[in-house]
Amino acid sequence: MTDPAFDALDVEWRGVSPRLAAVRRLLLCPLLLLAGLGVGALVLLLGGGGWAALPLGLGVVGALLASVWVGRAVASWAYAERGEDLLVRHGVLVRRLVVVPYGRMQFVDVTADPVHRLARLATVQLHTGAATSEVVVRGLVPAEAARLRDRLAARGEARAAGL
Structure with missing residues (x-):
């Protein structure tokens, strides 16, 4: 979808390298997974039992969403x-x-x-x-x-x- 306010028609747009998305995913996604794992371990240590899987699941979902978001953000440059x-x-x-x-x-x-x-x-x-x-x-x-x-x-x- 083009938007005349942001898409000049008289030029050739050049995108950035897709490797930028790979680098950003490599830096961001493991942090989200480790945060979920760390909070899950803390909940387990505090006696949360079955609730310990929730932060890990949220970390996985966050990493997946971040991966998609990073791809879209890099593609917009x-x-x-x-x-x-x-x-x-x-x-x-x-x-x-x-x-x-x-x-x-x-x-x-x-x-x-x-x-x-x-x-x-x-x-x-x-x-x-x-x-x-x-x-x-x-x-x-x-x-x-x-x-x-x-x-x-x-x-x-x-x-x-x-x-």
């Missing part, structure tokens, strides 16, 4: 380059579209923490003059992150030179 600006959209419940004119960019960061480096993923973050602006494209393969970084830097310099 996309970016598009236009002649004068970069568009970034994401969100499942609350959708967000950010449009950044190339001339407003001050610098571009590429980062990857150890887990994301292991999964061969990087994040590109744009910095503008506005204190509240946070434009991030997560889950890019390193080659695409480098391409986007170089392209944004070149376009930003070209627009800034005209000021």
